[in-house]
Amino acid sequence: RSLARILYRQAYNEPLDYEPAQVAAIRGTFLDKPTILLPSHRSNLDAGVMANMCHELDLPKTSTLGGINMAFWPIGYLFRRSGVIFIRRNANRGDQRDPLYRWVLTEYLGYMLEKGFKLEWYMEGGRSRTGKTLPPKLGLLKSAMEAYREGRIDDLALIPVSISYDYINDVEDYAGESRGKVKKPENIGWYVQWFRSLRGKDFGNIYVRFAEPVFLADALGSPAQAAALGRKEYTLALHKLGFEVSWRINKITPMTSTSLIAMTLLSAFNQALSLPQLCTLLNSFVRFADAHKLPLTKSARQLQSEHGVREQLEDMIGRKLVTAETEGPEAVYTIGPDQHVAASFYRNSIIHHFLVPAICEVSLMAAAKAVATDPVETFWDTAFELRDLLKFDFFFLEKSQFRTSLEEYLDRVDMQWQSRVEEGVESVTELLGLLDPITAESVLRSFLESYWIVVHCLQMRPQMAKESPREFVKFCAGTARQYLLQRKIQSSDTGSLLIYPAGIELARNLGLIGAPGSDCSAARDQFVANLSHLLDLIDEIQDVGRCAFNSRLHEGDAGG
Numbered sequence: 001r002s003l004a005r006i007l008y009r010q011a012y013n014e015p016l017d018y019e020p021a022q023v024a025a026i027r028g029t030f031l032d033k034p035t036i037l038l039p040s041h042r043s044n045l046d047a048g049v050m051a052n053m054c055h056e057l058d059l060p061k062t063s064t065l066g067g068i069n070m071a072f073w074p075i076g077y078l079f080r081r082s083g084v085i086f087i088r089r090n091a092n093r094g095d096q097r098d099p100l101y102r103w104v105l106t107e108y109l110g111y112m113l114e115k116g117f118k119l120e121w122y123m124e125g126g127r128s129r130t131g132k133t134l135p136p137k138l139g140l141l142k143s144a145m146e147a148y149r150e151g152r153i154d155d156l157a158l159i160p161v162s163i164s165y166d167y168i169n170d171v172e173d174y175a176g177e178s179r180g181k182v183k184k185p186e187n188i189g190w191y192v193q194w195f196r197s198l199r200g201k202d203f204g205n206i207y208v209r210f211a212e213p214v215f216l217a218d219a220l221g222s223p224a225q226a227a228a229l230g231r232k233e234y235t236l237a238l239h240k241l242g243f244e245v246s247w248r249i250n251k252i253t254p255m256t257s258t259s260l261i262a263m264t265l266l267s268a269f270n271q272a273l274s275l276p277q278l279c280t281l282l283n284s285f286v287r288f289a290d291a292h293k294l295p296l297t298k299s300a301r302q303l304q305s306e307h308g309v310r311e312q313l314e315d316m317i318g319r320k321l322v323t324a325e326t327e328g329p330e331a332v333y334t335i336g337p338d339q340h341v342a343a344s345f346y347r348n349s350i351i352h353h354f355l356v357p358a359i360c361e362v363s364l365m366a367a368a369k370a371v372a373t374d375p376v377e378t379f380w381d382t383a384f385e386l387r388d389l390l391k392f393d394f395f396f397l398e399k400s401q402f403r404t405s406l407e408e409y410l411d412r413v414d415m416q417w418q419s420r421v422e423e424g425v426e427s428v429t430e431l432l433g434l435l436d437p438i439t440a441e442s443v444l445r446s447f448l449e450s451y452w453i454v455v456h457c458l459q460m461r462p463q464m465a466k467e468s469p470r471e472f473v474k475f476c477a478g479t480a481r482q483y484l485l486q487r488k489i490q491s492s493d494t495g496s497l498l499i500y501p502a503g504i505e506l507a508r509n510l511g512l513i514g515a516p517g518s519d520c521s522a523a524r525d526q527f528v529a530n531l532s533h534l535l536d537l538i539d540e541i542q543d544v545g546r547c548a549f550n551s552r553l554h555e556g557d558a559g560g
Contacts (some may be wrong), residue, residue: 001056002080006049011201012045016053017297022210022252023057026159028215030059032155034113037062039161040133040249041122043170044194045206047084050120053208057323062120063112065140072187087378089125089411102139109140110147114157115157119144123245128497129174131348132393135252136242145238146217151228158241160211160248164349166256166299167319168203169197170554175341178496180474207256207297211248231372246377249394250352257303257312258321260285262346265322265335267442268544270490272332279309280549284437291412293354340492351443355394356409358443358523359386361435363406365537365544367421375421375428386444386534390544392502392509393447415438429544438545440538446491446499448538452531453480453494454503455524460518465504465513476500 029035039050047064054061063083070076071086080086087105088098091560112119125137141158147155177183184190219241220226229237264281265273273281282303289296302308313333316322321343335343363382370378383406387396396402410417413434420427432438457476458465464472480494493499507513512527514520 001048001051001082003054004045005531007048007195007198008045008052008206010195010198011203017047017205017207018053018057025343026210026213027057027059029157030118030159033155033157034116035118035157035159035213037118037120037159037161038123038245038249039120039163040253041124041127042131042163043127043168046122046127049163049206049208050161060092060118062118065119065121066125069186072191074188075191079265104108106143106146110150110152111144113144113147114152120471123242125172129177129345130496131345133246133253133395134387135392138238138244139370141242142238142267142406145216145220145226145241148220150222151227154223155215155217157213157215157263158245159213160245160252162207162209162211162253164207164209164253164256166258166297168195168345169201169203171342171345174345174498175339178341178498180477180497202298204256205297206256207254209254211252214244214248216241217500219244242501245394247397249396252295253352254297254351255285255289255300255350255353256297256300256346257308258316259302259346259350260300261309261312261336262321262343263318263350263442265333266340266343266492269441269542269549270468272334274332275306275310277314278313278333278547279303279306281437288357288437289353292353292409295523318347335492341496341498342491344496347442352394354437354443354478355390357435358382358403358439358498360406360409361432361438361440361541362386362444362537363427364421364432364533365541366468368425368432369537374423376418379421382534385530388494389451389506390444390447392505432541432544433548433551436548438541440541441545445538446493447502448531449489449491449494450476450480450499450536451503451506452528452535453483453489454500454507455527455531458507458512459521459524459528462514465507469504471502473497473504474504 037050039046047066050062050064053059060082063084063085066079067085067089068086069080069089076086088101102141109119121140123136123138123141124134126134128134144156147153171182173183216226220229220237226237260282261278264278264285268277269283286300286304288294289300297360299312303312313322313324317324317333320336321339322333324331324333362385363379363386366382367375367379373381379404383403384399386397387402390396397405414420414431417431420431453476455470457479460479461472461475464475474497477495477497477500481490483489484492484495504513510523510527511519512524
């Protein structure tokens with residue numbers, strides 16, 4: 001704990017930023033029940049941050065499970081004696097499969113829970129290089145569930161935790177990996193270099209947020225009922241638990257000033273923004289967050305004033321995330337050269353908060369274009385199509401809850417929205433103009449374009465995805481960089497290697513990679529056509545958003 005505090009104090013402010021009400025809500029559970037903390041994972045500082053957070057809040061110390069890659073001398077020697085349990089990665093997959101090791105690990109975790117130890121691990125498995133919460137790795141959670149099914153414990157509380165930062169030193173390495181740079185192996189030399197990279201820096205604040213616990217007794221029933229579940233039901237329950245934890249982590253992750261400015265500039269109608277334009281858009285995001293009770297940091301609230309925006313821009317310019325063109329009538333701002341992957345990391349940490357509005361926008365535009373079908377039916381068909389497309393990149397509620405969330409969002413805009421959808425193009429366009437901010441470009445384009453690239457590359461190199469998966473990812477990223485130069489696509493972060501695994505998984509799930517000898521070309525052509533249609537809708541939404549944005553600017557000028 002002391003070592004970690006020395007580390008993060010090199011570059012981050014003290015004290016750690018947390019919500020006292022959230023801590024009060026989980027304190028009783030943490031003290032009285034078998035508990036597992038499940039934090040998000042963005043930085044190598046995360047474990048030390050949680051150790052200090054528990055110490056400052058007078059919460060019991062946790063035993064943290066970590067990857068054995070971090071067990072190098074002398075860190076491994078110190079960590080083993082301070083509650084860290086190093087485990088093998090992928091001990092149940094492929095050529096690393098080891099049933100005995102898996103059994104011993106399960107028994108060990110069951111023993112610790114039975115004896116009242118508080119545990120902690122990262123369900124994502126490793127650090128997110130993209131900024132998004134990664135799909136959960138469920139092996140350790142399954143081991144914990146086995147202890148519950150065996151009756152070793154009466155209940156188990158899973159507490160989702162979000163750890164986020166104003167800036168992360170590791171982002172530079174993530175950007176390098178996105179271009180194919182090999183990740184440096186962890187050793188004492190790497191550790192010294194990493195420590196030096198923190199010294200004398202000012203990376204702002206560290207934010208720790210605690211979500212409401214998930215209880216196994218609520219999810220599975222009693223231990224006897226859990227033990228009676230069939231294999232299919234048990235597997236489904238395991239996946240639901242993992243996704244519920246991940247969804248709650250996203251829900252409590254706060255929006256920072258860095259993430260909001262990155263999100264705004266990455267999708268600013270494909271143009272640089274002046275300070276008044278940027279302030280107008282950022283005010284829209286902050287108002288939206290307040291209206292929907294989304295978490296904001298103090299730095300994000302400062303974006304409501306021109307002074308606060310200017311101060312944050314100067315900070316981001318100093319870090320080369322943002323560049324300013326000042327030789328003209330007024331300064332304009334955009335993302336710095338070669339900084340789009342780094343900026344997308346910060347944007348991706350918050351885009352889940354705007355996923356429902358973005359899906360509504362595309363679905364409304366699809367309804368406006370409906371000719372031979374019922375517009376309201378087209379709206380829902382498009383919404384659920386997007387839900388299915390994006391399921392490997394985002395965590396969605398059950399279908400009925402998803403539908404309700406879209407209805408509730410549009411009801412806040414106009415209680416008669418369904419009637420307006422039925423009235424035709426002009427009415428829907430007016431409805432789209434009421435949405436503020438417009439988010440489809442920010443949230444959806446890069447992911448839909450990455451899927452389009454994956455399937456387009458499958459059409460050109462169908463065998464590569466099966467025979468050389470890593471080479472196929474490189475081919476996808478290279479194709480994206482070429483197409484970006486040719487203006488066939490618009491999203492600058494599609495040139496990153498890190499964005500394609502989800503798209504490849506989606507293609508595999510839809511049968512577009514195919515078994516040997518099978519012909520998937522027709523299905524791939526149809527999929528590309530569907531994606532092209534959705535991207536065309538986003539283009540049209542951008543035009544509507546630009547008109548609404550310019551109108552608001554003129555109104556602001558007149559009011560001034």
